[in-house]
Every structure is written in C-alpha cells, then in structure tokens.
Amino acid sequence: MEGGCRVQRYVFGIDLGGTTIKCGLFSETLGLMEKWEIPTRTENGGLEIVSDIARAVLGKMNQRGIEREQVIGLGIGIPGSVLSDGEVLGAVNLHWGHKDVKGELEEKLDFPVYVGNDSNLAALGENWLGSGKNTKNMVMITIGTGVGGGIIANGQLLVGKHGACGQIGHMNAEEEEATACNCGNYGCLEQYASANGLVRMAKRKVVGCRRATILSEKTVTAKTIFEAYKQGDSLAEEILYDFFRCLGKSLAAISCIVDPELFVIGGGVSKAGEALLEGIRRSFVKYAYVECKDTPFVLAQLGNDAGMYGAAKLVSDLGYGR
Amino acid sequence: MEGGCRVQRYVFGIDLGGTTIKCGLFSETLGLMEKWEIPTRTENGGLEIVSDIARAVLGKMNQRGIEREQVIGLGIGIPGSVLSDGEVLGAVNLHWGHKDVKGELEEKLDFPVYVGNDSNLAALGENWLGSGKNTKNMVMITIGTGVGGGIIANGQLLVGKHGACGQIGHMNAEEEEATACNCGNYGCLEQYASANGLVRMAKRKVVGCRRATILSEKTVTAKTIFEAYKQGDSLAEEILYDFFRCLGKSLAAISCIVDPELFVIGGGVSKAGEALLEGIRRSFVKYAYVECKDTPFVLAQLGNDAGMYGAAKLVSDLGYGR
Numbered sequence: 070m071e072g073g074c075r076v077q078r079y080v081f082g083i084d085l086g087g088t089t090i091k092c093g094l095f096s097e098t099l100g101l102m103e104k105w106e107i108p109t110r111t112e113n114g115g116l117e118i119v120s121d122i123a124r125a126v127l128g129k130m131n132q133r134g135i136e137r138e139q140v141i142g143l144g145i146g147i148p149g150s151v152l153s154d155g156e157v158l159g160a161v162n163l164h165w166g167h168k169d170v171k172g173e174l175e176e177k178l179d180f181p182v183y184v185g186n187d188s189n190l191a192a193l194g195e196n197w198l199g200s201g202k203n204t205k206n207m208v209m210i211t212i213g214t215g216v217g218g219g220i221i222a223n224g225q226l227l228v229g230k231h232g233a234c235g236q237i238g239h240m241n242a243e244e245e246e247a248t249a250c251n252c253g254n255y256g257c258l259e260q261y262a263s264a265n266g267l268v269r270m271a272k273r274k275v276v277g278c279r280r281a282t283i284l285s286e287k288t289v290t291a292k293t294i295f296e297a298y299k300q301g302d303s304l305a306e307e308i309l310y311d312f313f314r315c316l317g318k319s320l321a322a323i324s325c326i327v328d329p330e331l332f333v334i335g336g337g338v339s340k341a342g343e344a345l346l347e348g349i350r351r352s353f354v355k356y357a358y359v360e361c362k363d364t365p366f367v368l369a370q371l372g373n374d375a376g377m378y379g380a381a382k383l384v385s386d387l388g389y390g391r
Numbered sequence: 392m393e394g395g396c397r398v399q400r401y402v403f404g405i406d407l408g409g410t411t412i413k414c415g416l417f418s419e420t421l422g423l424m425e426k427w428e429i430p431t432r433t434e435n436g437g438l439e440i441v442s443d444i445a446r447a448v449l450g451k452m453n454q455r456g457i458e459r460e461q462v463i464g465l466g467i468g469i470p471g472s473v474l475s476d477g478e479v480l481g482a483v484n485l486h487w488g489h490k491d492v493k494g495e496l497e498e499k500l501d502f503p504v505y506v507g508n509d510s511n512l513a514a515l516g517e518n519w520l521g522s523g524k525n526t527k528n529m530v531m532i533t534i535g536t537g538v539g540g541g542i543i544a545n546g547q548l549l550v551g552k553h554g555a556c557g558q559i560g561h562m563n564a565e566e567e568e569a570t571a572c573n574c575g576n577y578g579c580l581e582q583y584a585s586a587n588g589l590v591r592m593a594k595r596k597v598v599g600c601r602r603a604t605i606l607s608e609k610t611v612t613a614k615t616i617f618e619a620y621k622q623g624d625s626l627a628e629e630i631l632y633d634f635f636r637c638l639g640k641s642l643a644a645i646s647c648i649v650d651p652e653l654f655v656i657g658g659g660v661s662k663a664g665e666a667l668l669e670g671i672r673r674s675f676v677k678y679a680y681v682e683c684k685d686t687p688f689v690l691a692q693l694g695n696d697a698g699m700y701g702a703a704k705l706v707s708d709l710g711y712g713r
Contacts, residue, residue, distance in 0.1 A: 150682050158682060206551060206552055220648060220649070222544050222545075222547075222549050222649075223544075223545070223547050223549065225544075225545050227544050227545065227649060227650075228650075229528060229649060229650025229651070230528055230650050230651060230652045230683075230686070231650055231682035231683050231686075232650070232682065233646060233647060233650040233680050233682050233683050234647075234648065234649055234650045235647075235648070236647040236650075236680050237647060237648070239647050239680040240643075240644040240647045240648075241640050241643060241644060241678045244640075252680060252681050253681060254677075254678065254679075254680070254681075318563050318566075319644070321562075321563060322562040322563060322641070322644050323648055324551075324555060325555060325556075325557075325558040325559060325561050325562045326542060326556065326557070326559070326562075326645055326648045326649060327542065327544075327549060327551060327556055327648060327649065328549075328550075328551025328552050328553055328554070328555040328556045328558075329551070329552060330552045355576075356563045356576065357576075358555050358558050358561040358574060358576070359574050359575055359576075360472050360480060360553035360554065360555050361552075361553050361555050364552070364553075
C-alpha cells in the first residue's frame with residue numbers, strides 16, 4: 070500500500086549492449102516510468118562505460134528530483150560472464166577483462182547495484198512479463214549475432230559456479246569443425262545457429278552453387294536466408310537444415326538436464342517467426358527424450374527491452390527487503 | 392532439542408531397484424538406525440512390489456513398536472520418470488506403466504509418501520552426505536547398466552516438467568547410430584557410455600581384431616575393459632576413447648546449462664576409479680566452455696546406499712514442518 074505521505078522509491082534497470090545502453094526507470098512496484106538510451110563507448114578498452122552509466126543515472130535522478138535514499142537499487146545486464154556476487158570475468162565486445170562493475174558503480178552511485186549476464190537477464194525479463202510468464206521452469210535462447218540464453222529452474226534464475234549458466238551457444242554441436250569459435254573451442258552451437266554462424270555456413274554453400282537460388286554471396290544474411298526459405302528456395306532449405314539440426318539437438322539435450330515447461334526463442338533471428346519455431350520443433354522432436362517431446366516453443370515478447378526489464382527484476386529478487 | 396519425554400519420530404528411505412529393494416529406517420534427525428533389503432518381484436507386471444514395500448515397512452514398525460503417528464514420512468526412489476507430485480510415468484525395468492505409487496503406498500501406510508527418480512535421489516544423497524556435501528550446485532552422473540543422473544541447482548534437486556531432469560543418458564552423443572536406444576531414439580549417450588554401451592561398442596571392435604589384446608569377445612565387460620586399459624592394452628584404449636569422448640562432450644554441455652561446482656561420478660563403472668575420472672576430465676576440458684574447464688570431477692562416496700539416503704532426505708526437504 071502506498072500512502073499519500075509515503076516516500077516514492079525507485080529501481081533502475083540497465084541493459085549494457087555492444088552499441089547502446091538501454092536504461093529504464095521503474096517504480097517500487099516495478100512499473101516502467103521512463104526508458105532511454107545512450108551509446109556504448111567501447112573505445113579505450115571500454116574505460117568510459119561505467120562513468121557514462123553513472124552519469125546517465127545521476128542525471129535522471131537530478132532531473133526528476135530523486136534522492137539516493139529513494140533508489141532501492143540498480144540492476145545491470147552485461148554481455149559477458151558474471152559470477153553470482155556480481156564479479157565480471159570479462160566481456161569481449163566491450164573490450165573488458167576482469168572488472169568489478171558492482172563495486173565501481175556502487176562507489177559512484179552510493180546505492181546497491183546487482184549485476185547479471187545480459188542473456189540471463191533477458192530470460193528473467195521474459196519469465197516475469199513476457200512469454201514465460203507464470204512458468205517456474207523455462208529456458209530462453211537468444212539467437213542474434215551469437216547464441217545466448219538463460220535458465221529459470223524452480224522459479225529462480227540459475228547463475229552457476231562460473232556464471233556460465235545459459236551459455237547455450239558454447240555447447241558442442243559438431244565434432245568436426247576446422248574453424249575456432251570466439252571462445253577458442255571448435256564446433257560450438259553458435260558457429261552454426263547464430264546469425265553470424267548461419268551466414269558463415271551459407272557462404273560455403275552459395276559459392277559455386279549451380280542450383281537455381283535467389284541467394285548470392287553478397288546478399289546472404291540471416292534475414293535473406295529465411296526469406297528465401299519461406300519461398301521454398303532449396304539452397305536455403307539445405308542451409309537451414311544444419312541450423313535446425315544443431316539447435317534441435319542442443320535444446321533436446323537441455324531438456325534432459327532442466328526439462329523446462331517451455332522454450333522461449335528471442336534475439337534478432339527470432340523475427341523469422343513461426344518458420345523458425347517450426348524448424349526447431351521438428352528437429353527437437355527427433356532428438357528429445359520421449360517424455361519431453363511435447364515441450365512447447367514460443368517466441369519472446371519483450372524484444373530488445375527484455376534485458377532491461379530483467380535487470381529491474383534482478384533488483385527486486387535480490388535487493389528488496391534488505 | 393529432544394527432551395526425555397518427547398516422542399521419537401522416524402523417517403523411512405527406500406531405494407527400489409530392478410533386483411532388490413533397499414530399505415532404511417532413520418531417526419527424525421536423519422541418523423540411519425537400520426538398513427535391510429528385500430527382493431524386487433518384477434513378475435506379473437511388478438504387481439506385488441508396492442505391497443511388498445508396505446509389508447516390509449509395517450513389519451519393521453511392528454517389530455520396533457513404532458506407531459503410524461510417529462512416522463514423518465517415507466521417501467522412495469524409482470527407476471523411471473517421476474513428476475514433482477510423485478506421479479510415476481513408467482518404470483521399464485519394473486514392468487510398470489503409469490502408476491500412482493504415492494497414492495497406493497499412502498493408502499496402505501497411512502502416512503505421507505514422497506516419490507522421486509532413483510538417480511535423482513542418489514544425487515540428493517551424495518549432495519547431503521557424500522562427495523557433494525557443502526555444495527549448492529552439483530551434477531551427479533551414475534554410470535551403471537545405463538546412464539542416469541541428478542541435478543542440484545541453488546541447493547535444490549531439479550525435477551522438471553516431465554520428471555526428466557538428470558536424464559543425462561538420453562542426451563544425443565552421436566548423430567550416426569543405426570541401433571535404437573531403449574528409449575526409441577538413436578545415438579543416446581547411454582548407448583556408448585554405460586556398462587552395456589561399452590560392451591556393445593567393444594564387441595564391434597574385438598571381433599576380427601588383429602592386434603595383440605588381452606580382451607576377447609567372451610570376456611569383455613566394463614570391468615575387464617578398464618583392467619586392460621590400466622595395463623596399457625591399445626584396443627582397450629581405442630574402445631574407451633569413444634566412451635570418454637561422448638561423456639566429456641555431454642558433461643561439457645551440462646556445464647553450459649547448470650555450471651555446477653563439481654561433477655560426482657557414481658554407479659558400478661565408477662569402481663574403475665581414478666582412471667575413469669582422468670579419462671573423463673581429459674575429454675571434458677577439450678569441449679568445456681572456457682570459464683568451466685577447471686570444474687572438478689570426484690567419485691561418489693555412498694555407493695549403493697546413495698539412493699536410500701537421498702530418499703530419506705527427500706522426506707526432510709518436502710515433508711518436515713507440515
């Protein structure tokens with residue numbers, strides 16, 4: 070109950086991406102009051118990023134007359150491995166190595182900061198307000214430039230010993246692969262089932278292809294491949310066969326571990342919609358354990374805001390009642 | 392505090408196996424007071440099993456003068472898929488289809504019954520008293536006739552939507568496999584990395600082998616293969632290469648999902664000891680995500696009693712404070 074004379078309190082949710090930083094100001098009951106973006110300055114080893122975030126948050130507080138004591142906390146999603154205490158092991162796209170993001174931000178802001186992996190927090194957001202609403206066991210897989218994900222089990226976001234829970238893109242999907250993944254291993258799911266992986270695989274097949282196809286080496290992107298696929302282009306079908314095979318196999322393996330109520334598919338490639346879901350489903354059913362074959366697949370609902378919502382929810386999960 | 396005039400209370404822990412039923416009587420504080428075994432009568436579709444268990448428990452209560460009101464509950468591990476409400480979807484080795492084990496036992500015993508998957512409860516037992524003591528994130532893999540497992544995340548045993556959490560043996564490990572697994576799929580981990588799977592693969596290689604080897608088609612078992620391996624037998628090394636490759640790859644995939652603090656290896660094949668751990672570790676490191684490569688592997692400590700202990704712990708986790 071919010072009485073008239075009770076002080077309003079606030080939560081910040083931040084999604085730190087490789088090009089933009091999405092910021093959200095939330096009420097104590099986690100209603101979104103305002104959202105805005107600032108650019109991510111990755112130059113100089115990403116040295117300015119933490120200061121930029123602190124400035125954006127303090128500026129908003131100043132603009133709205135919000136005192137530090139009124140802020141319950143700030144949640145932030147980072148594209149890298151984050152331990153359960155908020156320690157960041159590294160974030161390649163930001164040019165960050167090991168970094169104490171929580172400590173640095175708390176020093177500048179003087180209120181509690183909670184840090185998570187961006188894909189994990191997107192899963193938390195979808196579990197809270199999106200397609201996974203009302204489920205206690207859910208797996209989200211984000212298919213964008215890379216492949217990420219998040220695991221909700223028994224109603225809790227899993228983080229793990231090394232902050233690696235939901236690193237779905239680095240499950241091995243192929244034994245024989247000559248090219249290394251960004252992570253250093255060979256044959257990671259991400260090498261086949263991300264937008265980049267799809268283009269990589271497609272280029273191998275487009276070059277020298279003698280069949281009739283609307284795809285060409287110059288125009289091939291995840292988007293054009295799915296467009297061609299929907300038009301029945303046989304080369305696109307062949308390219309996507311491996312994409313679906315690797316995804317279905319990996320998600321079936323996940324079912325044997327955490328057996329979710331549903332899979333939520335998000336990220337840029339999920340704009341392909343029902344054609345994507347149907348292809349994954351067909352492959353999943355082939356590999357899935359008998360009891361799990363009926364697990365549903367749905368598209369994410371919160372789009373690019375999922376991580377920002379999840380960051381706010383992290384504050385509520387970890388910071389309320391302190 | 393247990394005062395002198397306070398009534399002693401009890402817990403039963405049962406591990407229902409394909410040949411024997413292990414029974415344990417525990418104090419309220421989960422100290423083991425007595426354990427005994429009865430045979431599993433799988434004839435007639437396993438019709439007598441539930442009655443046999445009830446008779447064993449009621450007989451023990453009668454013998455010790457324990458009243459029904461003194462029993463907090465009975466936990467039981469079943470070799471099959473069990474939903475979180477205790478519903479058993481089926482247990483092939485017991486010749487059971489769908490069965491309301493909880494309801495049937497509660498009707499006969501008149502105190503609360505909690506049902507879990509046997510491998511899951513073995514993991515719970517090892518997490519409570521064995522090698523996984525003091526860890527909140529642990530994966531146990533049981534390598535016996537088949538391959539099973541259990542997942543402890545955030546200090547809780549995961550069950551999942553279809554009771555399939557920890558069905559590690561049915562993760563796909565090989566794309567190309569002509570023989571079906573017991574589950575109906577092709578290329579399940581269990582087809583390569585169980586005692587049965589190992590013998591199956593070994594027989595393919597022993598027949599017509601022209602190399603010097605101490606293995607022969609008639610003597611080949613998981614035990615003799617590991618003995619030969621420890622003596623440097625090159626055929627045994629070749630046979631175990633695939634075994635380790637499949638196991639390491641699958642456990643590395645598990646690290647990307649639940650990122651445990653450690654893997655506990657149990658089941659009959661774990662008697663191979665350090666040679667087994669070392670082989671798995673070498674393969675795991677190749678496939679594991681960079682942050683997880685140092686995840687330790689240890690042998691289970693409770694042996695055949697793990698499931699019985701875990702069944703008692705299930706009562707404590709779910710039944711105390713009711």
